[in-house]
Amino acid sequence: MEQVILVDExxxxxxxxxxxxxHREGKLHRAxxxxxxxxxxxxxxxxxxxxxxxxxxxxxxACCSHPKPDEEVxxxxxxxxxxxxxxxxxxxxxxxxxxxxxxxxxxxxxxxDHVFAGVYNDEINFNRTEVQDICxxxxxxxxxxxxxxxxxxxxxxxxxxxxxxxxxxxxxxxVQKA
Numbered sequence: 583m584e585q586v587i588l589v590d591e592x593x594x595x596x597x598x599x600x601x602x603x604x605h606r607e608g609k610l611h612r613a614x615x616x617x618x619x620x621x622x623x624x625x626x627x628x629x630x631x632x633x634x635x636x637x638x639x640x641x642x643x644a645c646c647s648h649p650k651p652d653e654e655v656x657x658x659x660x661x662x663x664x665x666x667x668x669x670x671x672x673x674x675x676x677x678x679x680x681x682x683x684x685x686x687x688x689x690x691x692x693x694x695d696h697v698f699a700g701v702y703n704d705e706i707n708f709n710r711t712e713v714q715d716i717c718x719x720x721x722x723x724x725x726x727x728x729x730x731x732x733x734x735x736x737x738x739x740x741x742x743x744x745x746x747x748x749x750x751x752x753x754x755x756x757v758q759k760a
Contacts, residue, residue, distance in 0.1 A: 586611040586648045591680065593694045598651055605636075608682065608690030611648065614659045615738065616673060617699045617746055618644040624718035626702070628667070630736070631714050636685045639714060642736040643743075646695075655696045667716070668707035673700035676749045683737040697742060699750075721747060 584601040589612050604611050618626040628645065632638040645666045649658035656673065664670055676699050682692040708716055719727075728735060728743060 584648075585651055586613075587651060588612075589694050591694075593678070601648065602689075605689040605691065608684070608692045610680070610682075610692045610694060612655065612696070613646060613648050613693035614655050614662075614696040614698060615646040615742055616644045616659050616663055617676075617697065617742075618663075618667075618671070618702050619699065620701065620703050620718055622718070622720075624720050625724060626667075626706075626716060626718055627724070628708070628716050629714040631710070631712055633711070636687060636689050636691070637736045640736045640739075641734055642739040646738065656698065659696070659698050666709050666712045668709065669702055669704065671700045671702040673698040677745065679742065679745060681738060681741050685737075691738065693738070695738065695742070697746065697749075699746070 585598045586601050586604045587595055588597045588599055588604065588609055590596055590610070593612065599609055599611070620626070626644045627641050628643070629641050630637055630639060645662045647658065647662040649655050656675065659673060660670065676697045678694060678696045680694050682690065684690045706716055724743065728740060732740060
C-alpha cells in the first residue's frame with residue numbers, strides 16, 4: 583500500500599495516508615516535478631501512459647510523483663527519473679508551489695509540489711508502463727501548444743510551466759550545462 587506524506591501549507595509533515603485515499607479526499611500532500619532540458623534549451627516532455635490513474639495520455643514534464651515516507655524529496659525525484667525515464671542526471675531545486683485540481687474520475691490532486699530542473703543529452707530508454715512517448719520541444723513551441731491545445735497537457739504542467747519560465751528567466755539561464 584503506497585502512502586503519501588500529508589503536509590500543511592508550509593510543507594510541514596502532518597501525517598501519512600494511503601495514496602488513493604488522499605486523492606479521493608483531496609488531502610494536501612508532498613509531491614515533486616522534474617523538468618529536464620537538453621543543451622539546445624529544449625524541454626523534455628513525456629506523454630503519460632494511458633493506464634495512469636488520472637491524466638493518462640496527456641503531455642507533461644519529465645516526471646513527477648510523491649516521495650516515500652522518510653525519503654528526501656530530491657532523492658525521490660532522482661529515483662522516479664530513473665524508474666520512469668531510465669536515466670540519471672543532476673537536478674537542482676527551482677521553487678515549490680501548491681495547487682489543487684479535480685478530475686473526471688472523482689480524484690483530486692492537492693499537492694505541495696517541489697520543482698527541480700536538470701540537463702540530459704543522452705539516450706532515453708523510458709518505462710513503457712509509465713510513459714507512452716517522449717519528445718524535446720523549445721519553450722516557445724510548448725507555450726504555443728499550451729495556448730492552442732491546453733487539453734493535451736496535465737493540469738499541473740499548465741500551472742508549473744509559466745512558473746518554470748519565470749524561475750529560469752530570473753537565473754538568466756535554463757540550467758547549468760552538464
